[in-house]
Amino acid sequence: MQKTVEKFSVLYLQILMGNGECDEKDMPYLSKRQIQEIYFFMVLARKLDERMLNLQRQGRIGTFAPSKGQEASSVGSAYALEPKDWIIPSFREIGGLLVRGMPIDQYLLYYAGDERGSNLPKGINIFPTSIPVGTQPAHAVGFAIAARMKKENLVVITYFGDGGTSEGDFHEAMNFAGIFFAPVVFICQNNQYAISVPRSKQTRASTIAQKAISYGFPGIQVDGNDVFAVYKATLDAVKRARDGNGPTFIECVTYRLGDHTTADDASKYRQQKEVDEWSKKDPILRLRKYLENMKMWSAKEEDALLKDIAEKIESAVKSMENKEPPCVDDMFKFMYEKMPWYLQEQLSSLKERTSEGE
Numbered sequence: 001m002q003k004t005v006e007k008f009s010v011l012y013l014q015i016l017m018g019n020g021e022c023d024e025k026d027m028p029y030l031s032k033r034q035i036q037e038i039y040f041f042m043v044l045a046r047k048l049d050e051r052m053l054n055l056q057r058q059g060r061i062g063t064f065a066p067s068k069g070q071e072a073s074s075v076g077s078a079y080a081l082e083p084k085d086w087i088i089p090s091f092r093e094i095g096g097l098l099v100r101g102m103p104i105d106q107y108l109l110y111y112a113g114d115e116r117g118s119n120l121p122k123g124i125n126i127f128p129t130s131i132p133v134g135t136q137p138a139h140a141v142g143f144a145i146a147a148r149m150k151k152e153n154l155v156v157i158t159y160f161g162d163g164g165t166s167e168g169d170f171h172e173a174m175n176f177a178g179i180f181f182a183p184v185v186f187i188c189q190n191n192q193y194a195i196s197v198p199r200s201k202q203t204r205a206s207t208i209a210q211k212a213i214s215y216g217f218p219g220i221q222v223d224g225n226d227v228f229a230v231y232k233a234t235l236d237a238v239k240r241a242r243d244g245n246g247p248t249f250i251e252c253v254t255y256r257l258g259d260h261t262t263a264d265d266a267s268k269y270r271q272q273k274e275v276d277e278w279s280k281k282d283p284i285l286r287l288r289k290y291l292e293n294m295k296m297w298s299a300k301e302e303d304a305l306l307k308d309i310a311e312k313i314e315s316a317v318k319s320m321e322n323k324e325p326p327c328v329d330d331m332f333k334f335m336y337e338k339m340p341w342y343l344q345e346q347l348s349s350l351k352e353r354t355s356e357g358e
C-alpha cells in the first residue's frame with residue numbers, strides 16, 4: 001500500500017508592483033504618516049550606507065557590510081514590531097535597527113571597533129550584532145522561550161542570510177522553535193549570495209521558506225523588495241507568535257546591490273547585467289513611485305527629507321569621532337554578567353602591561 005501522508009505548498013506574497021501600483025486586496029492598513037515614515041527609514045538606511053562606505057575608505061571606520069537593496073526587508077519587518085519586542089540581528093540590518101531606535105552614532109562606533117557601540121540604552125531592544133554566521137537564530141529561540149517563562153508577552157525577530165541557513169545552529173534553532181512553540185519570527189534575507197557563493201549552491205530546495213515546514217511551522221516567501229508585502233507577512237507572523245501559536249519563517253527574496261563587505265569585490269563573481277536587472281527593482285524607487293502615484297509626496301518633501309537625513313548623519317559622525325577613547329576594560333566587560341576568572345586574569349595582565357607602557 002502506498003498513500004500520500006503529507007503535501008505542502010508555499011505561498012508567495014507581493015503587494016507593491018514595480019510600477020508603484022499596489023494590490024489593494026492584500027494591502028495592510030498603514031496611514032499616510034506611517035508610509036512616509038517607512039520611506040524615511042529606508043532612505044536613511046541607504047544614505048547611512050553610502051556615508052559609511054566613504055568613512056571606511058577614509059580609514060575612519062573599519063570593515064562594514066552594506067545593506068543597499070535590502071532596505072524594504074529590513075525596515076518593513078521591523079516596522080511590524082511593538083516597542084517591547086526584540087530584534088536579534090545579523091550584520092546587515094541597519095534599516096530595521098534604525099526603526100527600533102538604534103542611535104546612529106552608536107552604530108558607527110561599533111563599526112569603528114568600539115564595544116560601546118553595542119551597549120545600547122535601556123529600552124532599545126536590540127541584541128549586539130552577530131558576526132558569526134547563523135548563530136543568532138539559536139539565541140533568538142532561547143531568549144524567546146525564556147521571555148515566555150517570565151510571562152513577558154513579547155516577540156523576537158531574528159535575521160540571517162541565505163548562507164546562514166546552511167549552518168547547523170540554524171537547524172537546531174528551527175527545530176527547538178517548532179517543538180517549543182517559541183514566539184519567534186525568522187527572517188531570511190535571501191539576497192542571492194553568501195559572499196561569492198550563489199543561492200543555487202546553498203540548497204537544492206526550490207524555496208528556502210519550505211524549510212520551516214519540515215520543522216512543523218509555516219514558511220512564506222515574499223517579494224523582499226516590496227515593503228508592504230514584508231510588513232504584512234511580518235505583522236501576521238508577529239500576531240501568530242504573540243497569540244501563542246508559535247514561530248513563522250519568512251523568506252524575503254531580495255538582492256544585495258553592493259559588495260558583501262568593504263573587503264569584497266563582487267564584480268569578481270557576478271555579472272553587471274544581473275546587478276542592473278535588480279537595480280530596476282530597487283525597493284526605495286518602488287515605494288517612492290507609490291507615494292507619488294498616491295499624491296503623498298512632492299519634490300519639496302523629498303528635498304527636505306534628504307536635508308534632514310544628511311544633518312542627522314553628519315551630527316552622528318561628529319558625535320562618534322568626538323567620543324573619549326574607549327577603556328581597555330571594555331574588551332572584556334560585556335560577554336558575561338560576571339567576568340570569569342580567565343578573563344579577569346587576561347584583563348589584569350593587559351592592565352599591567354599597558355601601565356608599563358608596553
Ligand SMILES: Cc1ncc(C[n+]2csc(CCOP(=O)(O)OP(=O)(O)O)c2C)c(N)n1
Nearest residue numbers: 092131132133161162163164191193194195
Ligand atoms: C560561522 C562563520 N563562518 C564564516 C564566516 C565568514 N562569513 C562572513 S559573512 C559570510 C556569508 C554570509 O552569507 P549570508 O548568510 O547569506 O548573509 P549575507 O552576508 O549575504 O547577508 C561568511 C561565510 C563567519 N562570519 N561566520
